[in-house]
Amino acid sequence: MAAVTADQTTQGQARGTAQATAGGPDGPAGADVAQQAAFDAAVAADERIEPRDWMPDAYRASLVRQMAQHAHSEIIGMQPEANWISRAPSLRRKAILMAKVQDEAGHGLYLYSAAETLGTSREEMLDKLHAGRQRYSSIFNYPTLTWADVGAIGWLVDGAAITNQVPLCRCSYGPYARAMVRICKEESFHQRQGYELLLTLGRGTPGQRAMAQDAVNRWWWPSLMMFGPPDDASAHSAQSMTWKIKRHSNDELRQRFVDICVPQAEALGLTLPDPDLRWNEERGHHDFGAIDWTEFQEVLKGNGPCNEQRLTQRRRAHEEGAWVRDAAASYALKHPAPTRHAHAPAHITEAPHTEMHQAEMHTPPNAEATA
Amino acid sequence: MSSSTDWPLWEVFVRSRRGLSHTHAGSLHAPDAEMALRNARDLYTRRSEGVSIWVVPSTEITASSPDEKDSFFEPAGDKPYRHPTFYEIPEGVKHL
Numbered sequence: 124m125a126a127v128t129a130d131q132t133t134q135g136q137a138r139g140t141a142q143a144t145a146g147g148p149d150g151p152a153g154a155d156v157a158q159q160a161a162f163d164a165a166v167a168a169d170e171r172i173e174p175r176d177w178m179p180d181a182y183r184a185s186l187v188r189q190m191a192q193h194a195h196s197e198i199i200g201m202q203p204e205a206n207w208i209s210r211a212p213s214l215r216r217k218a219i220l221m222a223k224v225q226d227e228a229g230h231g232l233y234l235y236s237a238a239e240t241l242g243t244s245r246e247e248m249l250d251k252l253h254a255g256r257q258r259y260s261s262i263f264n265y266p267t268l269t270w271a272d273v274g275a276i277g278w279l280v281d282g283a284a285i286t287n288q289v290p291l292c293r294c295s296y297g298p299y300a301r302a303m304v305r306i307c308k309e310e311s312f313h314q315r316q317g318y319e320l321l322l323t324l325g326r327g328t329p330g331q332r333a334m335a336q337d338a339v340n341r342w343w344w345p346s347l348m349m350f351g352p353p354d355d356a357s358a359h360s361a362q363s364m365t366w367k368i369k370r371h372s373n374d375e376l377r378q379r380f381v382d383i384c385v386p387q388a389e390a391l392g393l394t395l396p397d398p399d400l401r402w403n404e405e406r407g408h409h410d411f412g413a414i415d416w417t418e419f420q421e422v423l424k425g426n427g428p429c430n431e432q433r434l435t436q437r438r439r440a441h442e443e444g445a446w447v448r449d450a451a452a453s454y455a456l457k458h459p460a461p462t463r464h465a466h467a468p469a470h471i472t473e474a475p476h477t478e479m480h481q482a483e484m485h486t487p488p489n490a491e492a493t494a
Numbered sequence: 495m496s497s498s499t500d501w502p503l504w505e506v507f508v509r510s511r512r513g514l515s516h517t518h519a520g521s522l523h524a525p526d527a528e529m530a531l532r533n534a535r536d537l538y539t540r541r542s543e544g545v546s547i548w549v550v551p552s553t554e555i556t557a558s559s560p561d562e563k564d565s566f567f568e569p570a571g572d573k574p575y576r577h578p579t580f581y582e583i584p585e586g587v588k589h590l
Contacts, residue, residue, distance in 0.1 A: 175560050222540075229537055236521045239503075245523060302520075309541075452500060455525035 166367050171297035174240035182366055185359065186296050187243050188257070189368065194234035195252045195259035199433050201227045203267040204276060212270060219316050220273060226313065230306045237298040253438050261419065262349050264427030271324055271331075271338035277317015279339070279346040279384070285310050286380045287350065295367035318387065325392050332392075339388070340396040347411075348419045350377040356416075381409050503552040504530040506537075508544035516548050524549075 158177040165172060172178055201224050208224065211217035235245055251257040262280055267273065288310065291303040324335035351357055351373040363369040371379075381400075388395050399412035421427065501523040507516035519538040524530035530549040538544065558566055574580045583590055 173560070175557070225536075225540070229540060232522065232537055233520060239521075305520075448501075451525040451529060455501075455529070458526065460527055 166295050169293075169295075169367070171300060172295055173297045181362075182368075183241050185363065185366070186299065186368065187238060187241050189359075189363075190234055190238040190241070190299055191243070191248045191251070191257045192259060194231045194238060194248065195257060196263065197227050197231035197234060198252075199259040199263045199437060202433055202436055203263055203265070203429075204273055206267050207270060207273050210270070211273075216320070223277070223313050223316065226309050230309070233302040233305055234299075237302040240298045249441065253434070253441065255425070255434065258423075259433075260349060261422040261427060262345050263433060264422050264430045265341070265345055266428050268341070269334050269338060271321065271334040272342070274317045274320030274324065274335065275338035275342040277313050277315075278321055278387070279317075279342045280349070281310055281313040281317060282384065283346045283349040283380050285314060286376050286383070290370035290376075293367075293370060299368075318391070321391055321393065335391075336393050339393050343396050344414065344418075347377055347381070347414055348416075350374070350380065352416065352419070378408055381411050385409055501525045504534070504549040505552050505555060506530075506534040507548040507550070508534075508538055509546040510543055511545055516546065519544075521552060 159179065162172070162176070162178055162182075165176070172182075204220060204227075205224050208217060208220050211220050235248060238248060239245060248257065252259070262283075267276070285307065288303050288307050292300055292307055294300040294303065321335050321339070324331040326332075351360075354360060354372045354374045357373055360369065360372060364372070384395065385400070385402075397412045399410060401410055403410045422430070425431075502525075503521055504524055504527075505521050506519045508519045509516045519534075522530065522533050522537055524533050527549060531547060534547050534549055539547065570576075
């Protein structure tokens with residue numbers, strides 16, 4: 124990789140220094156132990172690990188795996204909904220859907236940038252996605268059959284994602300946590316537009332109502348699977364919790380999501396497709412039926428309804444966009460930046476015309492997600 | 495064929511409104527400064543989060559090293575008299 128993030132700029136040097144001093148009185152093992160102790164202490168104290176800090180190789184690898192998968196999910200997640208942009212029933216819905224799909228692209232880019240601070244490159248991650256060597260969330264291997272699916276995805280899929288992502292805002296790895304703060308702020312619009320869409324259909328004709336119910340029926344169970352396998356079968360959970368990458372177990376988050384959704388479904392006048400779903404007074408939670416983990420495993424293995432289609436489309440988009448990337452690179456070569464240092468201050472002082480007029484200013488980013 | 499990863503990395507700083515300083519928002523890849531600005535606008539100010547953007551090539555940033563964190567910042571550690579709370583003022587004395 125030619126470029127590194129600012130956070131990484133001297134990472135190599137930092138490591139070099141560590142190795143150089145490792146030959147001292149403590150020897151290599153002593154230095155490693157000290158570094159591990161410093162890392163453990165930072166995690167225990169709820170401090171954030173930053174890109175240039177020493178971290179165990181397994182921690183780094185685990186983050187790359189999770190963050191790459193997360194970034195890929197955002198990018199692949201554009202497909203099922205983009206499918207409906209040209210067929211949105213009104214200009215209002217179309218504008219909303221375009222904004223949402225654009226957000227998903229943005230979320231992917233935040234996460235790719237954050238993952239790059241760990242020493243992996245954008246190209247490497249995309250190559251692995253295209254080769255099927257890094258995963259994306261299985262949920263996007265289901266098709267969007269009707270317009271109501273756009274609503275069900277917003278309400279249930281984005282709702283499940285938010286339940287998963289809010290605790291990630293306190294993840295021990297700084298760049299990941301910061302990306303999640305930004306993403307969570309934007310996701311709440313995604314969920315609300317989906318909910319409103321279903322509400323509108325639910326108050327519409329019997330046909331529209333049936334369409335909304337059908338979409339909820341199809342998306343409910345896959346949404347519950349988004350939280351991952353049960354705790355006793357989850358490969359990475361325990362270690363991720365120790366490292367404070369994860370803050371809550373899969374089953375805990377799944378239960379939270381079910382409890383949140385039940386009253387929301389009632390308000391929509393729609394039912395959730397689970398005959399075993401009922402309030403358990405003793406537990407203070409809703410009981411719900413068994414999840415078909417065979418289906419989950421099959422989709423994960425590549426046998427879902429749309430696995431092939433999603434990857435093919437992704438590869439094609441990448442290949443067909445190559446000329447744009449090439450053109451931009453050629454243009455940059457032919458128009459080298461003016462000698463920066465000759466008028467460096469100009470870079471720091473923005474010209475008045477680039478400032479937006481005061482009246483056009485919107486409220487500053489709210490503090491909700493950072494609280 | 496070149497790819498986007500051949501593009502340099504830029505750090506993006508956004509001024510959220512007049513009167514505040516630019517704050518680091520994140521980073522992105524772009525072939526040149528102009529594209530970096532446009533990409534930064536699309537990526538970091540989709541909801542009017544900014545009134546001004548700086549983009550800086552990541553390679554132009556020199557950072558202090560976390561390894562020398564202690565010795566680098568240590569000189570300020572034993573100078574509590576730089577804070578107003580260091581001084582005892584009799585009760586009842588106002589505007590001080």
